[in-house]
Amino acid sequence: MPRNLTSVWLLLASISLGSRLANVAAAPICANGQTRCRVLSLANLFDRVIQHSARMHGISNELHSEFQEQYVVPSRNHIGRVSRNCHTSTLLTPNGKENAQRIAREELTEVILKLLMAWRDPLWHFHRIIAHQHDLANFSSDKALEMSAMVHELRKGVEKVAEKMQTLGMISNSVSTLSSLEDLLPSDSGEWRLMKDHELLYCFRRDSDKIQNYLKILKCRIVPEHGC
Amino acid sequence: MLTTEVCDVTFSVVPAGDGMKSDTCAATIVTMLLSAARCNSRSPPGRPVLLGCRSPDKETFTCWWEPGIDGGLPTTHRLYYQRERPEGTQECPDYRTAGSNACFFDRNYTSIWVDYYLTVVASNALGNSTSDELKVDVMDIVKPDAPEHVTLKAEDREESLSLHVSWDHPRNVDTKSGWVTLEYQLRARQQQQQQRRRGGGHTNNWKEYKAGRQTQFTLYGVHPGTVFVVQVRCRLDYSAWSSWTDASYVNIPNSIRKEKPFWMSILALSGFLFLAALCIVVMKRKSVIQSLLPPVPGPKIRGVDFQLVKSGRAQDLASALIIQQDFAPAMAWNDYIDDDDYLIVSDHNTAGTQQRSLVISTSFSSKDNGAEQNFKDLKTTPTVNQEDCSCNLSIHSSYVDFEAHVELELDYSRVKDVTSDNIFLLESVDVPRPEKLREDYSKVVDSEMLLLQEKSNQLDCLKKLPPSNPQTDADLIDGGYVDAILTPPLG
Numbered sequence: 001m002p003r004n005l006t007s008v009w010l011l012l013a014s015i016s017l018g019s020r021l022a023n024v025a026a027a028p029i030c031a032n033g034q035t036r037c038r039v040l041s042l043a044n045l046f047d048r049v050i051q052h053s054a055r056m057h058g059i060s061n062e063l064h065s066e067f068q069e070q071y072v073v074p075s076r077n078h079i080g081r082v083s084r085n086c087h088t089s090t091l092l093t094p095n096g097k098e099n100a101q102r103i104a105r106e107e108l109t110e111v112i113l114k115l116l117m118a119w120r121d122p123l124w125h126f127h128r129i130i131a132h133q134h135d136l137a138n139f140s141s142d143k144a145l146e147m148s149a150m151v152h153e154l155r156k157g158v159e160k161v162a163e164k165m166q167t168l169g170m171i172s173n174s175v176s177t178l179s180s181l182e183d184l185l186p187s188d189s190g191e192w193r194l195m196k197d198h199e200l201l202y203c204f205r206r207d208s209d210k211i212q213n214y215l216k217i218l219k220c221r222i223v224p225e226h227g228c
Numbered sequence: 229m230l231t232t233e234v235c236d237v238t239f240s241v242v243p244a245g246d247g248m249k250s251d252t253c254a255a256t257i258v259t260m261l262l263s264a265a266r267c268n269s270r271s272p273p274g275r276p277v278l279l280g281c282r283s284p285d286k287e288t289f290t291c292w293w294e295p296g297i298d299g300g301l302p303t304t305h306r307l308y309y310q311r312e313r314p315e316g317t318q319e320c321p322d323y324r325t326a327g328s329n330a331c332f333f334d335r336n337y338t339s340i341w342v343d344y345y346l347t348v349v350a351s352n353a354l355g356n357s358t359s360d361e362l363k364v365d366v367m368d369i370v371k372p373d374a375p376e377h378v379t380l381k382a383e384d385r386e387e388s389l390s391l392h393v394s395w396d397h398p399r400n401v402d403t404k405s406g407w408v409t410l411e412y413q414l415r416a417r418q419q420q421q422q423q424r425r426r427g428g429g430h431t432n433n434w435k436e437y438k439a440g441r442q443t444q445f446t447l448y449g450v451h452p453g454t455v456f457v458v459q460v461r462c463r464l465d466y467s468a469w470s471s472w473t474d475a476s477y478v479n480i481p482n483s484i485r486k487e488k489p490f491w492m493s494i495l496a497l498s499g500f501l502f503l504a505a506l507c508i509v510v511m512k513r514k515s516v517i518q519s520l521l522p523p524v525p526g527p528k529i530r531g532v533d534f535q536l537v538k539s540g541r542a543q544d545l546a547s548a549l550i551i552q553q554d555f556a557p558a559m560a561w562n563d564y565i566d567d568d569d570y571l572i573v574s575d576h577n578t579a580g581t582q583q584r585s586l587v588i589s590t591s592f593s594s595k596d597n598g599a600e601q602n603f604k605d606l607k608t609t610p611t612v613n614q615e616d617c618s619c620n621l622s623i624h625s626s627y628v629d630f631e632a633h634v635e636l637e638l639d640y641s642r643v644k645d646v647t648s649d650n651i652f653l654l655e656s657v658d659v660p661r662p663e664k665l666r667e668d669y670s671k672v673v674d675s676e677m678l679l680l681q682e683k684s685n686q687l688d689c690l691k692k693l694p695p696s697n698p699q700t701d702a703d704l705i706d707g708g709y710v711d712a713i714l715t716p717p718l719g
Contacts, residue, residue: 054409058466095340095341096340097407209367212465213407213408216406217406228406
């Protein structure tokens with residue numbers, strides 16, 4: 001009986017040791033500030049996200065000007081007023097620098113995330129349309145695909161930034177997570193399907209500029225010492 | 229039918245049959261003109277035209293319009309705008325800041341990412357007219373001012389010449405809050421001479437560089453001795469580019485290196501000094517050689533001209549020997565030499581048969597009689613006629629008749645091989661070997677000269693000896709050699 005107990009104890013000890021070793025192996029790579037692993041600071045995260053958004057806005061600019069050449073949109077000489085009803089018009093967004101600086105950080109972060117989420121489906125749909133149209137040049141299709149992918153990645157990036165900000169206590173935990181935001185958005189009524197290509201591009205160009213500016217303002221409010 | 233419209237009144241002149249003559253036509257024209265003159269002063273204004281809007285900083289914007297035809301009455305222009313949100317038509321908040329025929333929207337009235345619908349209404353007492361509507365989104369009309377304070381500086385690095393350009397952001401752009409990001413672009417080219425006259429309007433040969441967000445840039449590989457023209461422009465985010473700054477000129481100096489001329493001058497100076505030293509050395513080479521390589525002291529027998537001896541001729545030698553000079557008393561010389569020593573001067577004929585040698589007693593001065601006796605004794609010894617030196621010396625060997633024998637000349641040509649030093653003094657009857665004697669002879673010639681110098685009087689005396697034994701003398705003389713034996717001092 002003692003021999004069995006001893007063997008059991010040994011087994012338990014080995015199991016615990018093995019689990020401890022496994023834990024060590026499964027431990028996060030960047031634990032305890034090891035030198036090999038570089039933990040991205042909040043400023044770095046912000047910089048990456050801002051660069052990403054700038055690139056995205058650039059592509060939307062290019063696509064919009066390409067489409068404007070092909071589809072002559074009467075801007076000045078049109079009869080009546082064509083009000084561009086972007087599907088994101090219902091979102092309340094700050095319309096200037098002071099407004100963006102005045103609203104709460106959490107609200108600003110939420111606005112950014114909402115905008116990014118609102119464009120995920122329309123851009124994917126747009127890309128598919130472009131890819132199927134044979135009369136358009138291929139590079140438009142590539143750009144549309146890149147734009148669609150960028151919106152997706154940018155949203156993930158901003159979510160990470162929001163998480164980090166919450167972790168560091170810079171913003172309160174009132175920022176909604178992804179799932180709850182999707183619930184908050186108006187149900188996908190497919191308004192964006194009614195938009196024509198150039199209208200869609202115009203609306204996205206405007207919104208991507210908003211996202212870019214909001215992110216920059218947010219960065220300088222959260223981490224002002226890094227190049228503001 | 230002639231129809232004109234003046235001041236909204238239509239004149240139509242209908243030629244009514246043949247009755248219409250030129251006078252009627254002229255009258256109508258005059259009436260029209262008068263009416264026109266009156267009408268120009270009063271009419272509703274013409275339609276203004278909205279030219280466009282511009283935002284230099286994405287926070288404010290300005291719009292300009294062009295008035296229509298003036299109606300002759302004081303006309304006022306008003307700008308009205310509408311936005312998506314909030315609803316309602318509003319009037320321009322500021323007509324003055326941006327100048328005439330312009331409207332300035334400051335921060336409170338500017339909304340980005342919002343469509344503005346603008347119209348201008350011109351009105352006077354007679355009426356008003358409205359321009360076309362202009363839709364504007366501030367995002368689309370951003371165009372910053374040009375960068376400021378462009379400074380150029382030519383720099384000299386180790387291997388290359390470079391041009392450093394620096395500038396400032398436009399004054400009215402806020403770069404602190406992160407609201408906008410400025411991106412710069414610069415262009416540069418070498419100034420061509422002919423373009424300067426034309427004002428430099430060429431678009432080609434401009435090289436454009438993207439400077440990103442930095443406010444400085446360095447151009448490498450600029451050529452010295454040229455003039456460079458540089459211009460900078462910027463844009464906000466992805467807005468339109470600003471206008472180029474005024475051209476800045478910089479003159480790239482030719483020799484910007486300060487060290488190089490210094491070293492070149494040092495090198496040139498040292499080269500010049502070296503050449504000067506070389507010239508001096510060449511010119512004074514004799515004295516230089518003399519100081520560096522002290523000359524071999526030649527034979528210096530006072531009273532003997534060494535040059536004549538060197539010439540090798542017998543008569544020269546004689547005259548060299550018989551130079552009338554004062555010379556130091558023999559005492560000084562004799563101190564170094566024992567009184568009883570004799571000197572053998574011998575030469576060896578290369579033909580092999582005869583050998584001549586001369587014995588000179590060094591003690592003649594004090595023992596003149598003895599010396600003569602010695603010489604007399606020497607007379608009787610037989611002559612030597614073999615190669616090896618069994619040197620029979622005769623008393624007559626005390627002098628040498630130089631004049632008569634060619635072989636002597638030959639022998640005396642050996643004088644040229646004279647080296648300094650050693651007076652070979654033989655102290656025994658045994659005649660040394662010919663080689664030695666040969667050497668001695670040559671050596672002895674040095675001292676022989678000394679001796680002979682001393683003995684010049686003696687020689688004279690000897691020469692004047694009566695030919696008591698003419699035959700012997702003649703033999704001796706004819707033989708062309710001097711036989712000498714060394715005899716121990718008598719007494």
